[in-house]
Amino acid sequence: MFLTLHAAVGALIGEEVSSPTLAFVLGFIFHFVLDLIPHGDEDLVKGYQDGARIKRMVSVATVDAIVMAILFFIFYSQDFFFQPKVVIWGITGSIFPDFLIGVHEITKIKILDKFHDLHYFAHNFFFERFHLSFTKGLIVQLSIIIAIGFFLLSYFFV
Numbered sequence: 001m002f003l004t005l006h007a008a009v010g011a012l013i014g015e016e017v018s019s020p021t022l023a024f025v026l027g028f029i030f031h032f033v034l035d036l037i038p039h040g041d042e043d044l045v046k047g048y049q050d051g052a053r054i055k056r057m058v059s060v061a062t063v064d065a066i067v068m069a070i071l072f073f074i075f076y077s078q079d080f081f082f083q084p085k086v087v088i089w090g091i092t093g094s095i096f097p098d099f100l101i102g103v104h105e106i107t108k109i110k111i112l113d114k115f116h117d118l119h120y121f122a123h124n125f126f127f128e129r130f131h132l133s134f135t136k137g138l139i140v141q142l143s144i145i146i147a148i149g150f151f152l153l154s155y156f157f158v
């Protein structure tokens with residue numbers, strides 16, 4: 001699932017709770033809840049793990065990270081967040097699982113083996129039953145991102 005979507009939910013959590021620690025923990029937990037939703041990148045991840053589609057996975061992840069950074073910068077620099085500090089912790093918690101997966105991917109560090117398995121257990125849980133193509137998954141994810149974006153903006157304009 002896109003980091004942008006995880007981050008949007010993390011930001012939403014950061015606006016809803018007042019403690020940075022709670023925002024981080026909830027963001028972390030919600031990462032797995034969101035990954036349960038079939039979102040169309042399961043084939044991409046599989047292709048990546050097989051070694052067949054490494055370039056595609058890396059380009060998608062790079063564009064995703066850049067979009068996330070730009071959106072965050074816009075929201076942050078325009079003072080759209082009521083609790084910017086808590087929002088940052090919510091976002092950090094919400095993208096932290098994928099950061100750990102990245103560390104595991106690069107270092108193959110043993111400590112993270114179980115975490116890696118748990119992450120992909122959630123990620124692929126509904127995959128067999130509700131298989132979405134990348135394009136359909138993209139539409140689903142973009143719709144959720146836009147909805148959350150409007151929701152975050154609505155705090156500001158009310």
Ligand SMILES: [Zn+2]
Nearest residue numbers: 001035097098
């Ligand atoms: Zn994930």
